[in-house]
Amino acid sequence: MPPLPTERAILGVPGPVFFGLLVLLAIAAFVYSMSRRVRVLLATSPENRFDRIGARIRKTVEYAFLQKRMFRDLYAGVFHIFLFTGFVVLLVRTVALVVEGLVPGFRVLPGTAGDVYTFAKDVFEVLVLAGVAMAVARRAFARPPRLDLTADAWFILFLIALLISADLLAEGAKAALAPRLASAWAPAVSAIARSLSGLPATRLTALYEAAWWTHLVDILFFGNYLPYSKHFHIITAVPNVFFMKLDPMGRLGTPDLEASERFGVSRVEDLSWKSVLDGYTCTECGRCRVVCPTALTGKPLDPKVFIGDVRDAVYEATPAILAAASGRGDGDSSDGRKELIGGWLTEETIWACTTCGFCTSACPVFIIPAVDKITEMRRHLVLERADFPKEMQTAFRGMETNGNPWGISASARADWAKDLPVMSMAEAGERDVEVLFWVGCAGSYEDRAKRVSKAVVEILNEAGVSFAILGTQETCTGDSARRMGNEYLFQLLAQQNVETLNGYGVKKIVTNCPHCFNCIKNEYPAMGGTYEVVHATELVERLLGEGRLRFTEPIRETISYHDACYLGRYNGIYSAPRNVLRAIPGLEIQELPRTCDRGLCCGAGGGRMWMEEKLGTRINQTRMKEIEQAGTGSVGLSCPYCMIMLGNAKEEIGAILELARRAMPRENTAGRG
Ligand code: SF4
Ligand code: SF4
Incomplete structure (x- = not known):
């Protein structure tokens, strides 16, 4: 804080003109740097993130100001909240410093408000120093593998510590020089003043001036360094949380393919501003790094590196983008820099992602490190370059010609139900159908998953639910095609299904496949199909609650449960499968160490099911090892893809719905399955 006029004679701090010029220079430099960053945002692709303002404000309070996600790591959460709140409090201090420097004698916070603020500032400055000490200790001693010990991080911690120490010292020296002006509301400053009180006035004056200038120059430098540092998030984190994706995590953008000239993302300019x-x-x-299944199994995709590469590509492209935007370039702003795909990011990196979404749910500032961006890049590779792993061709062809990635005849789709009391929508005619059972490709064609489809039929019949299937009129939802970048094929399949479903007037759908569930529930509305979609475990949970279904046969086993990414993380369904298991007499559940929203992927999502896993160790084996270490006899599953992947790693798996069927009264299940 600049001295009062009565103090100026004692302290000899330069007048408002010099101070004003310095501040103006710093502000001008800051505005220049920020305008370059903002102009790049304006020059990249548009994306509407100005909707649902009320929800955005609520999320910003919850996640940016209260930092809810940070506390998943308690130690880091504590020191971040110290640093963050300290910065907020010091922002007021910085404004006061500038205003009071320009208008000597003026107080931004006079009277009691000033006293309360003085107390808060004093406390928070000490907490910020404690936060810096905790951060330094973690980097120096604990060294968690998720952190890279960069010079930038050390430098920022040094600048913060210097900023706070200099302010406390300046205030302490001032209080020692002019005790009558010292505030009784600043215990830390008072303690420093007492420790300095033996020094002569000339030394105190020199100390005050040095500390005051150090604090001021540090603030001005810090503000101008941020746009070039990884700590730019100090400025951008709050807006980034405000502009977070509010749509369901599993909903990808639906481009108008007929109106598009370019598909997906291949250059920095194609990225959305978000x-x-x-x-x-x-x-x-x-x-994100420490939870990503591909990073954990030695594949080239590490989401932290991925997002860092995207940022560095943006920084490299900035001069050319700005030149093109201002008409100084030739319109081709890509000259002389690395390609985004093939330069900054390898194709192996782009194809490695399982779209498990763990990185997104782990990120404290709501960045989507991989899924949406990678899918956009895959779209470019597939639709513009026809450049993709060759084994994907088989899946694409199968979906195109037979409506399933295995390529088995479309006419065999309902063969699994031949001898079962199941009717198709076509057969149902005018009869009232409560719910459509969406079987999915795995449930229709894959041997293990077909057994689960049969269990669903028995459960629905036992509970007296009137249901039907589409039979041979059902075709692949297109989930894998979309996530493998073949948006054209996805839209084709989705349109066909939506036409069929709408043609029958379907309102409610139950499915056992979390990928079909996510796709129909979250992505079909953009294709004109809006339905109430429930996962089969949710329906069973409801039927149990309504007394329409009973479990009487004990299953004396201890079982763990593996959360499917597209059911859990993507759609928040954690309790339904567990409640179904808990309702089975004799069955014990033992949670895995990584469970619920922290559950590790099986490796099948994002179309990885149809690709070879040539790099690193196998994701399914990594997950199965964790399951084995839990020491239970078997693992319960609620996704056919997980069943195939983990079944390939080891056999002791049980579908929740098969267990449910086994627990139904024996007279009703005798002789079945
Ligand atoms: S979505 Fe999953 S596999 Fe892909 S980068 Fe994120 S954590 Fe890794
Ligand atoms: S993307 Fe999010 S979780 Fe990953 S390193 Fe960056 S801030 Fe952290």
Whole structure:
């Protein structure tokens, strides 16, 4: 705080003109740097994130100001909240410093408000120093693998510590020089003043001036360094949380393919402004790295590195983008820089992602490190370059010609139900159908999953639910095609299904496949199909609650449960499968160490089911090892893809719905399955 006029004679701090010029210079430099960053946002692809303002404000309070996600790592959460709140409090201090420096004698917070603020500032400055000490200790001693020990991080911690120490010292020296002006509301400053009180006035004056200038220059430098540092998130984190994706995590954008000239993302200019803001905002905390199944199994995709590469590509492209935007370039702003795909990011990186969404749910500042961006890049590779792993061709061809990635005849789709009391929608005619059972490709064609489809039929019949299937009129939802980048094929399949479903006036759908569930529930509305979609475990849970279904046969086993990414993380369904298991007499559930929203992927999502896993160790084996270490006899599953992947790693798996069927009264299940 600049001295009062009565103090000026004692302290000899330069007048408002010099101070004003310095502040103006710093502000001008800051505005220049920020305008370059913002102009890049304006020059990249548009994306509407100005909707649902009320929800955005609520999320911002919850996640940016209260930092809810940070506390998943308690130690880091504590020191981040110290640093964050300290910065908020010091922002007021900085404004006061500038205003009071320009208008000597003026107080931004006079009277009691000033006293309360003085107390808060004093306390928070000490907490910020404690936070810096905790951060330094973690980097120096604990060294968690998610962090990279960069010089930038050390430098920022040094600047913060210097900023706070200099302020406390300046205030302490001032209080020692002029005790009558010292505030009784600043215990830390008073303690420093007492420790300095033996020094002569000339030394105190020199100390005050040095500390005051150090604090001021540090603030001005810090503000101007941020746009070039990984700590740019200090400025961008709050807006990035505000502009977070509010749509369901599992809903990808639906481009108008007929109106598009380019498909997907291949250049920095193709990125949406929100993707660029994501890059600016990455704190490099590495929380995404330590949960990512591909990074954990030695594949080239590490989401922290991925988002860092996207950001560095943006920085490299900035001069050319700005030149093109201002008409100084030739319109081709890509000259002389690395390609985004093939340069900054390898194709192996782009194809490695299982779209498990763990990185997204782990990120404290709501960056989507991989899924949406990678899918856009895959769209470019598939639709513009026809450049994709050759084994995907088989799945694409199968979906195109037979409506399933295995390529088995479309006419055999309902063969699994031949001898079962199941009717198709066509057979149902005018009869009242309560719910449509969406079987899915795995449930229709894959031997293990077909047994689960049969269990669903028995459960629905036992509970007296009137249901029907589409039979041979059902075709692949297109989930895998979309996530493998073949948006054209997805839209084709989705349109066909939506036409069929709408043609029958379907309102409610139950499915056992979390990928079909996510796709129909979250993505079909954009294709004109809006339905009430429930997962089969949710329906069974409801039927149990309504007394329409009873479990009487004990199953004396201890079982763990593996959460399917597209059911759990993507759609928040954690309790239904567990409640079904808990309702089975004799069955014990033992949770896995990584469970619910922290559950590890089986490796099948994002179309990885149809690709070879040539790099690193196998994701399914990594997950199965964790399951084995839990020491239970078997693992319960609620996804046919997980069943195939984990079944390939080891056999002791049980579908929740098969267990449910086994627990139904024996007279009703005798002789079945
Ligand atoms: S979605 Fe999953 S596999 Fe892909 S980068 Fe994120 S954590 Fe890794
Ligand atoms: S993307 Fe998010 S979780 Fe990953 S390093 Fe950046 S800030 Fe951390």
